[in-house]
Amino acid sequence: MKINYITTSTFGLEAVVKREVERLGGENINVSDGRIDFSGGIEMIPRFNMWLRSGDRLLINFAEFYAYTFDELFEKTKALPWEDWITIDGKFTVTGKSIKSQLFSVSDCQSIVKKAIVERLKPKYNVEWFEETGPEYKVQVGLLKDKVTLTIDTTGPGLHKRGYRLDAVVAPLKETIAAALIDLSYWKKDRILFDPMCGSGTIAIEAAMIARNIAPGLTRDFASKYWPQIDEKIWKDEKSKAYAEINVDVRPEIYASDMDPKAIETAKHNSRLAGVDDSIFFDTRKFDSQTPAPGDYGVMISNPPYGERIGTLEEMKEIHKNLGLFLKRNPSWSLYVITSNEEFEKQLGKKADKKRKLFNGNVKTDYYQYFGPRPPKNDTI
Known part of the structure; x- marks a missing residue:
């Protein structure tokens, strides 16, 4: 059975998520703003939830149609085979959004879709009241220019969890975005990685998990794990495969520091929970003009403080200047920085080789990329 899916994405990271979908076996892939559509078998549900590093969540694209009136929305929703997924005891909620559509009241659209689903299921299950004590099915009704998309969320809490x-610590970077920043860099597991303002350690931890090929969702739970439509054996097989693919022999050279001792303690704790504490060298120190590079041909990836997060303008300016000085002292290094500061290149003292617009939460940022030389072929790093 082929199922239509949607993997949602942070704006600006669609290309990264598309590559993940391709690697995981998605078919008929189509990319649009904030989403990647594809198709595949039911085994995609555990596989994608377990392995997506940069995607936000996995949705079943249940139906798409146009609706210009509430009656039309009700009838077209009611006509769909909701019983194929939602069980008699299923707990289902309806969320919604509407952009540039005649049906602009989100609360009304949610109520109508919920009622339509109930009216569809009543005769199918021969009941008048649903207990909703069983598996969770989160339905979303999305309207864009009068086109309705009805989805069922397979993930539960977002994949960044x-x-x-x-x-x-204050203003953490989402794990999914951190993984995407690494993917967009030239870092590989045999090169040094350094985050000198690591906060809770997300970038370093995600890099270590990538190096060891640890599935990011391996130890967490998902809403769809309790759906009877997916045989428990499928979940067990996918999890067994994921465990078998972990490369425990890899010891990446990853360095992470921060001036806040509490942040470093938090980062160490998080790395232990992730199972990569032996792969990261943590240090409590302030990043300044004299910060040494832990080797040659390394890659620095960082999410330094910026205006909407923490830090004063003068502090940010000093950090950016020191990043420029670090590059001057270490010409073999590459630098990747995410920030909302539009004066970043000027303050660093060099124009980026490439920059990409993306959103960190609701904050519009740029990902500045400075490409250093490739390591010599005969070099082990």
């Missing part, structure tokens, strides 16, 4: 970051 890996399970290892029980503690966080």
